[in-house]
Amino acid sequence: MSAKRGLIRSGTTVDQMVRAIGDRIVTGVLRPGEKLDEVSLAARFEVSRTPVREALGQLSAMGLVERRPNRGAIVAVVTQEHLTSMFESMAELEGICARLCAERMTGSERRALETEHQASARLVRLGAEEDYEYFNTEFHSRLYRGAHSTHIQELTATTRSRLAPFRRAQFRLAGRLAKSWQEHDAIVTAILRGDGAAAGKAARDHVSIVSEASAVFAVGDQPKAATMTPVTSG
Amino acid sequence: MSAKRGLIRSGTTVDQMVRAIGDRIVTGVLRPGEKLDEVSLAARFEVSRTPVREALGQLSAMGLVERRPNRGAIVAVVTQEHLTSMFESMAELEGICARLCAERMTGSERRALETEHQASARLVRLGAEEDYEYFNTEFHSRLYRGAHSTHIQELTATTRSRLAPFRRAQFRLAGRLAKSWQEHDAIVTAILRGDGAAAGKAARDHVSIVSEASAVFAVGDQPKAATMTPVTSG
DNA sequence: CGAGAGGCAATTGCATGCACTTTTTGCCTT
DNA sequence: AAGGCAAAAAGTGCATGCAATTGCCTCTCG
Secondary structure, three states, X not given: OOOOOOOOOOOOHHHHHHHHHHHHHHOOOOOOOOXXXXXXXXXXXXXXHHHHHHHHHHHHHHOXXXXXXXXXXXXXXXXXXXXXXXXXXXXXXXXXXXXXXXXXXXXXXXXXXXXXXXXXXXXXXHOOHHXXXXXXXXXHHHHHHHOOOHHHHHHHHHHHHHHHHHHHHXXXXXXXXXXXXXXXXXXXXXXXXXXXXXXXXXXXXXXXXXXXXXXXOOOOOOOOOOOOOOOOOX | OOOXXXXXXXXXXXXXXXXXXXXXXXXXXXXXXXXXXXXXHHHHHOOOHHHHHHHHHHHHHHOOEEEOOOOOEEEOOOOHHHHHHHHHHHHHHHHHHHHHHHHHOOHHHHHHHHHHHHHHHHHHHHOOHHHHHHHHHHHHHHHHHHOOOHHHHHHHHHHHHHHHHHHHHHHHOOOHHHHHHHHHHHHHHHHHOOOHXXXXXXXXXXXXXXXXXXXXXXXXXXXXXXXXXXXXXX
């Protein structure tokens, strides 16, 4: 019976469900406001309702889903105000990370940051949005790690994942790719010369601009869409 | 059956369990590293294991408990490094809140802040630690609310609750009461004159000092038993 | 024709039971 | 006597079943 869920990854069934459902929320497969029916989810993942319920509870604790007692769970729908607040927090958190990076990054971390950053310049010239998005994520992850503060890293990561559904298509905006790189450049430069204040400000500004870019896609009233793709996973 | 759990408050059983267990962790009744046996907890609260399990899952998602697959749950035990990181984050978060307060607090919020702050001065003169602790909590809550940013409020509140078990007895330290008030005073003054930078710095410093004061009680290796406590309280 | 009450279907909430994993204890071997 | 192995005991993980709440539909009365 251990072969049964070779489909999904390791860990307990509940963990798998948390990841599976959480991924689908973060990646936008499940959209804000969409109803999360326990029996459907259980059937879809071929488990009983119990682990599904536990997973929904944990996701609720993480803020990704909203649970109304006796009335089921839905993908968390954030108000425009809360969304703004999350971007604001993100800007502050990234600012802190950047400042701490400037103060604390080791030599090899600094070198790796600059190397990767310079490498990504090529993708901008090519207009390779998909690939740049990967580098972008990696760039920000480096910033979080470079702060050498596990808890700030946690806060930043969770906030970032909660924002993920709303920042998706940002690079499709005209010129956003090049602008993003320039903003990264300002952050890297400040970090490399150890200027914490400047790095912090550059990072805050960077997120603020992303925030504005994403505001275009801000929602609150997504179509309920019965899309609900077939899981696959693996 | 609704009378059955009149002991605890309303909401679903799971919610009650989350609050009940969470409270016991935050208030130090359950100590870091302590084993959380599902059947014992279920018996203790007169519910079945199911809601207990769900509650433990949610508390795990909140970071208050740690779950080892197939090996039970324990109250989250933080390393010295992580503890430092949390205090650091707390300092930064409070700094942000204070800065935003200076920029955004409404007139009535400012007045209320100052009034309450001045009122608490009396408690310092009396050396009323218990009562001052209440005002202290209220003071910080005002700072979080005054930032007018729901998400920063969330981050701050959860971080604060995770730190609670480690900051308990701070006011018992000689002179800490008066020092705390003076630090609050610096924050209030800066906020009232709208100096965001100064307010942020004052708040950061305040938490940093609390951090040092709490470091006395910091542990990473609590004995499993009920020894080791300057913490008393409860 | 509209509004309210009652009942029915659907869904959530919790308890119980069984399977599997880990840990402990006791016996056997060296 | 000490170490290791095995079997049992304890405890977690998940499935299933029943009770209770919600939402909807219908039927009735104004």
